[in-house]
Amino acid sequence: MEVLLYYAIFFVSIYILAIVFRDKLKVDVYGPLLMRRTKKMRGWIDYIANLSPKFWRWSMNIGIPIAVFGMAFMVYTIIISLEVMFQKPTTALLLPGVDIPGSPIFVPIFAGIIALILLMVVHEFGHGILARAQGVGIKSIGVILLAILPGAFVELEEEDVEKAKRAVKLRIYAAGSMFNLGLAAIAWVVVIVLTSSFIPYAFQSDGLKIISVTPNGPSEGILQEGMVVSSINGYPVNNRTSYTELIVNKTKPGDQMTYVTDKGTYTITATGQPSNQSIAYPGTRSETHLVVKPDVAQTYGEIIPWFLYDLADVCYWIYALNLMVGLFNLLPMKPLDGGYIFEELLRYKVPENITGRIVSSVSWVMIAIVALLIIYGTVPGILQMF
Incomplete structure (x- = not known):
């Protein structure tokens, strides 16, 4: 929701500047x-x-x-x-x-x-x-x-x-x-x-990172972007695969889901997915949380591995x-x-x-x-x- 507001402010500002300074900026x-x-x-x-x-x-x-x-x-x-x-x-x-x-x-x-x-x-x-x-x-x-x-x-x-x-x-x-x-x-x-090649060599999994909390979803106001989840309802979640199996096979809409994170323990109530009400929906997006392996960090430091990781993401x-x-x-x-x-x-x-x-x-x-x-x-x- 905040991002949409920022977009609105950004585009409205562009229109105001374009109209007020149309001659100087040479904007039609x-x-x-x-x-x-x-x-x-x-x-x-x-x-x-x-x-x-x-x-x-x-x-x-x-x-x-x-x-x-x-x-x-x-x-x-x-x-x-x-x-x-x-x-x-x-x-x-x-x-x-x-x-x-x-x-x-x-x-x-x-x-x-x-x-x-x-x-x-x-x-x-x-x-x-x-x-x-x-x-x-x-x-x-x-x-x-x-x-x-x-x-x-x-x-x-x-x-x-x-x-x-x-x-x-x-x-x-x-x-x-x-x-x-x-x-x-x-x-x-x-x-x-x-x-x-390089990313599997340089990184290892360390739980599941929440990258987004869906507005008006069941996790809004409870879970936060950036939290690293180690387990849900007692089941370890080390990567996206284990997380997906948990959601699809072991969770139903209406079930409570207890997240153990690096910021504390939180409980939400899953709803049904907007496109399929029979599948549990926690209202978050997650990705495998990676850390640089200690031996790689000693050899290359932290900057080079993360630069190549971000490069792969952008590409x-x-x-x-x-x-x-x-x-x-x-x-x-x-x-x-x-x-x-x-x-x-x-x-x-x-x-x-x-x-x-x-x-x-x-x-x-x-x-x-x-x-x-x-x-x-x-x-x-x-x-x-x-």
Whole structure:
């Protein structure tokens, strides 16, 4: 709840500053949309594009079929999600630091903000690099804010885009998501290397750490973020696996749960999960609490092991958010890149007037499904926070 208040204060402050100092800050205000353009980064994009224009073009020749496959996969996924939603509503909001009751995803604020910034920069620069590698000009680069939704953009020269061949357009449209997926792959390799080698060597388990207490949940006001739990109802909880087994197999909604922590002993009464009332819900998120092994601390100290651990955590969220958002952006609906890719593919065989109607119809259907998933799944979880 406090994090949502901080977000509200932050975004309201940005809007006030943008409106009051719009001329000095060179901000365009269009109702709830704020936009700031600049030309300062065009030289850097040109430099990257000119390192090897052929490489960028041929890499996106591979990226186009991957994007089309990703589009089909996302259409299938979103339809399946719609079916599952009515059977088992699931809350999900990728807002760093905000813990919504019933959500399977909680994005930590520090790692999440870094991942989101990289996601936007890499996505838009991907479009810009492919555009310049193929002779399409860039008008400006900028950032936008729509209500609480931040974003970035690369504004291309419209005449150059209109004159460009279909293959050129497809490469440019596919580049954003392909750059996101490429960054996700790099981050995943870093995560795999660190979590399979150094982290098991450097750390050992020392209980379960509470990383978040869900607002208005059964643990609110009793348990606190940062507590290290050694046992629950007399059962040792040394890691996430033992904790999950305890919740699923040995606890029911309505049961009392006694936590032995490093701050004392506390008792809560479990409720049912917001998405499944038959499963016990303590209203906390936890992770295995790790400490540096004594022999490792003697050799490397505490700073290096924890730096590499935090690096693995940040890279995990870079991987996860770039993968999710990169694929979501391939949905065949405008103004997402997938909508433009879908439109160009249709133009290859379908007359222009029919293409426009098909793209518009499909876009509205996709928008309706996404809106329904958000409203039906996320809004009830948000209301539980108040």
